[in-house]
Amino acid sequence: ALSTHPQVRTAVVVPFGEEDGRRLVAYLVPRDATEGIPTFADLRTHAAAHLPAFMIPSVFTPIASLPLTPNGKLDRSALPQPERRELSGYVQPASPTEELLAGVWSRLLGVARVGVTDNFFELGGHSLLATRVGSRIRDLLAVDVPLSAVFDRPTVRELAALVDRSARGTAVPPVTAVDRGRPLPLSFAQQRLWFLDQLEPGSAEYTIALPVWLRGEKPDVEALGAALGAIVARHEVLRTRLVVGADGVPYQWVDAPTGFPLPLVDVSGEPDPVVAARELVAGDAAVPFDLAQGPLVRATLVRLAPDQHVLAVTVHHIVFDEWSDRVFRRELRSLYQAFQNGRPVPLAPLPLQYADFAAWQRQWLTGAALASQLAYWVEQLADLPELELPVDRKRPPVRSTEGAVLRFTVPAHTTEALRSLSRTHDSTMFMTLLAALGVLLGRYGGTEDVAVGT
Numbered sequence: 001a002l003s004t005h006p007q008v009r010t011a012v013v014v015p016f017g018e019e020d021g022r023r024l025v026a027y028l029v030p031r032d033a034t035e036g037i038p039t040f041a042d043l044r045t046h047a048a049a050h051l052p053a054f055m056i057p058s059v060f061t062p063i064a065s066l067p068l069t070p071n072g073k074l075d076r077s078a079l080p081q082p083e084r085r086e087l088s089g090y091v092q093p094a095s096p097t098e099e100l101l102a103g104v105w106s107r108l109l110g111v112a113r114v115g116v117t118d119n120f121f122e123l124g125g126h127s128l129l130a131t132r133v134g135s136r137i138r139d140l141l142a143v144d145v146p147l148s149a150v151f152d153r154p155t156v157r158e159l160a161a162l163v164d165r166s167a168r169g170t171a172v173p174p175v176t177a178v179d180r181g182r183p184l185p186l187s188f189a190q191q192r193l194w195f196l197d198q199l200e201p202g203s204a205e206y207t208i209a210l211p212v213w214l215r216g217e218k219p220d221v222e223a224l225g226a227a228l229g230a231i232v233a234r235h236e237v238l239r240t241r242l243v244v245g246a247d248g249v250p251y252q253w254v255d256a257p258t259g260f261p262l263p264l265v266d267v268s269g270e271p272d273p274v275v276a277a278r279e280l281v282a283g284d285a286a287v288p289f290d291l292a293q294g295p296l297v298r299a300t301l302v303r304l305a306p307d308q309h310v311l312a313v314t315v316h317h318i319v320f321d322e323w324s325d326r327v328f329r330r331e332l333r334s335l336y337q338a339f340q341n342g343r344p345v346p347l348a349p350l351p352l353q354y355a356d357f358a359a360w361q362r363q364w365l366t367g368a369a370l371a372s373q374l375a376y377w378v379e380q381l382a383d384l385p386e387l388e389l390p391v392d393r394k395r396p397p398v399r400s401t402e403g404a405v406l407r408f409t410v411p412a413h414t415t416e417a418l419r420s421l422s423r424t425h426d427s428t429m430f431m432t433l434l435a436a437l438g439v440l441l442g443r444y445g446g447t448e449d450v451a452v453g454t
Contacts (some may be wrong), residue, residue: 001050007031007038012066012074014080015056023126025082026057028064037062040122052419052429059126064145068229092114093150095278098162104136105156116157120150143166175352183245187358193318194242194250194291202288205401206317209285210325214309220340221264221301227335228299229260235353237319241294252355266303273304281312387445
């Protein structure tokens with residue numbers, strides 16, 4: 001999409017950075033070296049006409065030519081560090097709130113100086129960093145700023161004006177380490193999943209498969225097992241069981257670190273090793289966990305060929321989520337490389353664990369804070385009609401999780417129209433399609449009030 005700009009000869013876009021600092025970086029070769037690349041604003045506008053918001057790069061870096069390997073392929077390792085530049089026309093903060101927000105942006109974006117008219121997204125910001133802006137404002141000023149405000153008011157001046165008009169609330173207490181000598185409570189998210197497990201014991205509905213494809217040289221199995229063991233030892237939640245106490249209430253029970261077994265399964269002799277590996281990963285994901293007995297994470301190394309393996313990690317959602325996946329893969333890579341080369345653990349000890357967060361959440365969300373949250377949802381879900389859908393056969397008396405996947409292709413013009421609609425209403429494609437699903441279900445069910453859980 002960027003290469004279609006008249007001032008761009010060619011371009012490459014790569015992910016850069018780690019975890020919450022990860023962003024899309026575009027390297028652009030100008031068509032005319034004397035003119036250089038277009039302005040950030042021009043490039044973002046051009047990209048927005050062709051791409052959904054999440055695919056628009058955060059940083060645009062000019063480059064004389066793309067580095068190539070001897071066989072003519074792009075050498076990603078030779079790409080320079082992306083430029084972290086200030087925008088032109090720096091305007092200094094004029095109020096305490098503006099100065100504070102400029103400092104927050106400077107630290108999050110890695111920019112030395114942020115002016116009050118600089119655009120958050122043109123400086124390299126993205127939605128994950130926008131959530132951290134809101135979190136820092138809440139911590140420092142006791143003001144709740146919705147995520148949409150950062151998108152609607154992407155400059156320090158605009159956002160500071162909103163903050164100054166907002167009512168100060170009660171500052172959220174910080175998370176602190178709690179005593180491990182007493183029963184540890186479940187977080188609300190863990191309690192939900194534990195409750196569902198009690199309703200359907202033995203269900204694998206919340207089992208997560210994490211296949212890590214290893215291509216290239218033969219992996220060091222001993223170093224890989226040691227890296228997995230180090231991750232489980234490092235994160236208490238991965239060696240946590242959910243045990244019901246004498247009072248009938250479930251608690252977190254953290255087991256001591258032990259060795260992590262890593263069995264090896266060889267499917268290289270199968271007619272199609274890739275299919276066999278995928279079936280093995282899917283089969284392992286269908287095996288349920290016992291939340292009380294644990295462990296709630298397991299792994300198998302699958303060999304497809306001497307230089308091709310799959311690390312099939314399976315974990316229960318009660319101790320792992322999508323954000324955990326990013327942390328897991330980053331730490332696995334770092335620890336594996338260290339152990340492979342005989343180096344010590346390269347990661348600093350964690351000052352807080354998930355159990356500390358759960359205890360903090362239980363302590364904070366009580367009384368008026370909890371009552372206001374519950375009251376909101378009770379009001380939203382009040383008088384919700386039952387959704388009666390026409391079906392081709394009688395529903396089973398007990399709900400099951402059996403289903404199917406139907407794959408189909410959406411025409412390009414329909415996709416582009418959906419993207420255009422999403423851009424017009426400042427929504428993501430997910431939000432647009434979810435709204436369409438609600439309309440469809442409402443028409444089939446004859447109601448305008450539909451609740452869909454996601």
